[in-house]
Amino acid sequence: MYAIMITIVSFLLEGLFSCYIPISTHFWLPIPTLLSICFCQVYFLKKRNYIYFCFLFGILYDITFTNTLFLHGILFVIMGYIGQKIVHFFAHTWYYFLLMIFILILIYRMLSYAILVSIGYLPFDFSFFLSITMGSFLWNLIYGILLYILEHFVFKRFLPKRWF
Numbered sequence: 001m002y003a004i005m006i007t008i009v010s011f012l013l014e015g016l017f018s019c020y021i022p023i024s025t026h027f028w029l030p031i032p033t034l035l036s037i038c039f040c041q042v043y044f045l046k047k048r049n050y051i052y053f054c055f056l057f058g059i060l061y062d063i064t065f066t067n068t069l070f071l072h073g074i075l076f077v078i079m080g081y082i083g084q085k086i087v088h089f090f091a092h093t094w095y096y097f098l099l100m101i102f103i104l105i106l107i108y109r110m111l112s113y114a115i116l117v118s119i120g121y122l123p124f125d126f127s128f129f130l131s132i133t134m135g136s137f138l139w140n141l142i143y144g145i146l147l148y149i150l151e152h153f154v155f156k157r158f159l160p161k162r163w164f
Contacts, residue, residue, distance in 0.1 A: 003040035006147070007057055010036035014065065017139070031108065031136070032143045033061055037076060038083035038104055039097075039147050047084065054080035071115065079108055094148050101144040102137070109133045 010032040017032070037054055044050035058076030062068050083104055090096035113129050116122045 003043040003053065006040055007033065007036045011057065011060065018065065031140060033057060034076060034079055034108060035101060035140060035144055036147065037080055041080060041083055041087065050080060051077055075108065075111060078111065079104055082107060097148050098141060098144060101140055105137060105140055106133065
């Protein structure tokens with residue numbers, strides 16, 4: 001229940017970000033939905049349910065925010081899988097969570113940019129890729145810190161750890 005709730009709130013925040021942050025800046029690229037999906041993986045007992053969860057919100061993301069179908073569904077599943085593997089190497093502390101956010105954002109940006117370049121949607125420009133990636137780190141790190149604080153100081157006291 002917690003995973004669904006925090007992901008829906010993140011999904012709504014994504015819409016608010018797109019309304020209030022001008023698209024001409026490089027800071028318009030926060031991805032709170034992806035961060036919340038990767039953050040909430042510890043609340044799933046079965047890996048299969050988590051993968052379905054990632055795919056469902058990826059498809060919803062595609063339908064709502066992009067005109068692609070299955071692109072973010074597949075990317076969110078890949079990011080969820082990578083996030084599951086990263087969690088096995090790190091303890092569940094705030095600085096490791098921020099490192100995980102950094103790694104996941106970098107991989108997500110590289111994969112999505114490589115796909116868009118390979119289909120001819122964008123020309124390859126390394127400086128553009130770096131500016132987009134670095135520009136989105138600030139918002140994503142702030143959101144990641146808020147997620148961590150919310151989980152460790154609020155929800156941990158009131159909700160059971162796993163639901164699915």
